Amino acid sequence: MFGIKRQLPIRTLVGEGTVIHGELRFVDGLRIDGEVLGDVTAAGGERSVLVISEKAKVTGKVRAGHVIINGAVIGPVTSEELLELQPKARIEGDVTYVALEMHQGATIEGELHALKTGDSPTLKLASNNS
Template sequence: MWNKAKPKADIQKFSGRTSVIAAGAELIGDMRFQGAVQVDGRLSGNLLATEGLVRVSVEGQVQGEIRAPHVILDGEVIGDVYASEHLELGARARVRGNLHYGLMEMAMGAQIEGRLCHVKDGTPRILELPASLEADQ
């Protein structure tokens, strides 16, 4: 009845390719990566990944867009989230923005101020760069 065939992405899978924005640190600007990034501090900008995982911890905050196949939120996000494969919202997640997801798990207590938009299979455009970023290159 429950589909458990697909294992969840975990930050452990990306050992050697994991970046951390530490508690007390603040990064201003966009970050593009492959692998995993954990936000324990604060990011004012967009997180963009063609493959990998973004995790925002309980104390973490992102002001900007998140685009990655796998996203785990326990902290605060002010901006839209695009998780083409899997989106997980922990009990202390706070999101002010629209959520675009392939599969979503949400714990009781998570807060969302925005729309929930299911992404159907075969929609490759979800991870394309926004037009504003493409113009900068």
């Protein structure tokens, strides 16, 4: 779906109970289970995956290719490929995306902006049954 070929490996983990102050840059894949107070940016652009788990919190800008959120983000989110908002996702900030999949229960307090890619942006509202 949405033209994603294969999942990139998660090479880095910010574990539960860990708090990072400052900018966090990564390549390939990153999973956050703890807290980041600063920007989280993928160096690989579209060829990256970022997972912000249910217990995680990021206060700062978030930018990656494929972004999956089930925790809290306070700041703007930019997904250069696909943004997946799981049921417990909470975003306080503007969201920019190419394709967006939003599950029931996810909330956004901000504006939605579609990135221009030549094709029209894709929006999918996912049900609890999928």
